[in-house]
Amino acid sequence: MRAIWCLAIGVLVASVTLFCGGAAAEEKPVKLGAMFISSGKMGGYGKHGAQAIQLAVEEINAAGGILGRKLEATTEDTQLNKERTIEIAKRFILTDKVDFLMGPTSSGLAMTLLDIAKEHKKILIATQAATDALTGANFSPYLFSTLSNAMMHSRSGAYLMANKPYKRWMVVGPDYNYGHSSWEMFITKLKELKPDVEVVGEVFPKFMATDYSAAIEEVLKIKPDAVWCPLWGGDSVAFIKQALPKGLFDQVKFAFPVGGALETLIPVGKDMPEGIFMSTRYLFTTPDSALNRRFVKAYKERFNEYPDYMAGETYAGVTFIKAAVERAGSTDAEKIIAAVEKEPLAWESPEGWKIMRAEDHSVVEDCLWGETVFSEAYGFPVLKNIHYVPAEEICRTPEELKAVREGYRKSLQ
Structure with missing residues (x-):
C-alpha cells in the first residue's frame, strides 16, 4: 500500500521529493557557505550579511525552495584573517559539501579565494568585496559579483x-x-x-x-x-x-x-x-517598489533595524543563486557558468533589477x-x-x- 501511495503522489506532483521503496526521503538541500567579517570594528558587515541570508533562505524555502530543493546556509566569521578565511572555505567545500561560497567582506581576502573556488569548481558570490579587479584583471569564471564595485x-x-x-x-x-x-x-x-x-x-x-x-x-x-x-x-x-x-x-x-x-x-x-x-550600494528608502517595501518591512520586523547596504546586497546575492540555478536546471558550477554566459541574467532585488553580464561576471546597474x-x-x-x-x-x-x-x-x- 505504501509503494502505491508514493507512486500516485509522484504521478500527480512532478516536483515531489519522496521516492518509493525508501530509496530517499528527500532531495539533498542546496548548500551555501558564507564568510564575512562578523566581529570587531567591521563586524556590522557580517551581522547584516547573516541576517539577510537568514531572511532570504526562509522566504525561498517558504516558496518551494530552489528546483524543489531546500536552501541551507551557514555563515562564519573570517575576521580580517587570511589563514582563517582559507580554512573556513576549505571546510565548507570538503566537509560541509556546499554548492556555493559567498563573501568575504575584504577584497583582499576575496582575491585569496579565487584559486580555491577554481580548484574545487565552486562558484563564489561576491556581495561585499568590491574591488573591480575581481571581475577585471583577476577575472575568474567561478566568481560572480552581484554588487556595484569600486570602479x-x-x-x-x-x-x-x-x-x-x-x-x-x-x-x-x-x-x-x-x-x-x-x-x-x-x-x-x-x-x-x-x-x-x-x-x-x-x-x-x-x-x-x-x-x-x-x-x-x-x-x-x-x-x-x-x-x-x-x-x-x-x-x-x-x-x-x-x-x-x-x-x-x-x-x-x-x-x-x-x-x-x-x-x-x-x-x-x-x-x-x-x-x-x-x-x-543600497538605501532602504528607495526604490519605492513592492519588493523593496516588502523586504524592508520583513527585515525591520525580524531584526528590529533597517537593512544596511550589506543586507540589501547579500540578499540580492542569495536570490541570484536561485535565479542562476533555475536557469541552469542544476547546481553544477560549469552548467551555471554556461547558462549565465549564454545570455545576461536579470533578476529583481530590493534595490531594483540587476543584470549579470556574461563577459566579466559583473553586475550591471545604476x-x-x-x-x-x-x-x-x-x-x-x-x-x-x-x-x-x-x-x-x-x-x-x-x-x-x-x-x-x-x-x-x-x-x-
Missing part, C-alpha cells in the same frame, strides 16, 4: 561632479589599495569629462586610523573646492566627527563614494552636516547618489535629492570587456 562608484561620482562648479580637488582616503584606486579612477574620469579640473592635494591616512587631525588640517590649509573621500565605515564616522568642530564641512564640499551606508549615517546622527554628497539630510521620521540622516548615474556610463566599455576576456585567455596559456 562603478568612482566613475559615477565623476559623472555627478562633472556637472558641479568644483574645479580644485583633493583626496582624503585610506592608505591601501582601495583608497588609492578609488581616487585614481574618480579623478581620471573627471578629467576626461571636465578637462579644467585641477588636483591640489592628496592625503592618505592610515586605514582604520583613530586620529584624523593632520588630514583635517591639511584640507583646511589647502582649501580645495571639493574633496573625494573614500573613507568608509568607522573611518568615515571618526573623520566626520573630528572635522565638525573645525567647521570643515562649512568651507569645503565633500563627496563620499560609500558614505551613504547606515554604518556611517546612524552613528553620526544629528551631527551629520546637511548637503554632503554620498553614494551607497549607482545611487544623494545629499545628506536628517530625517525626523527615522531618527537619523538619510539622503535627499537622489540621483542615479546610469549603468551604461559607469560599467566597463566593450573595449574593456574584450581586454578582460583576452587577459583571462592568456592566463590559461
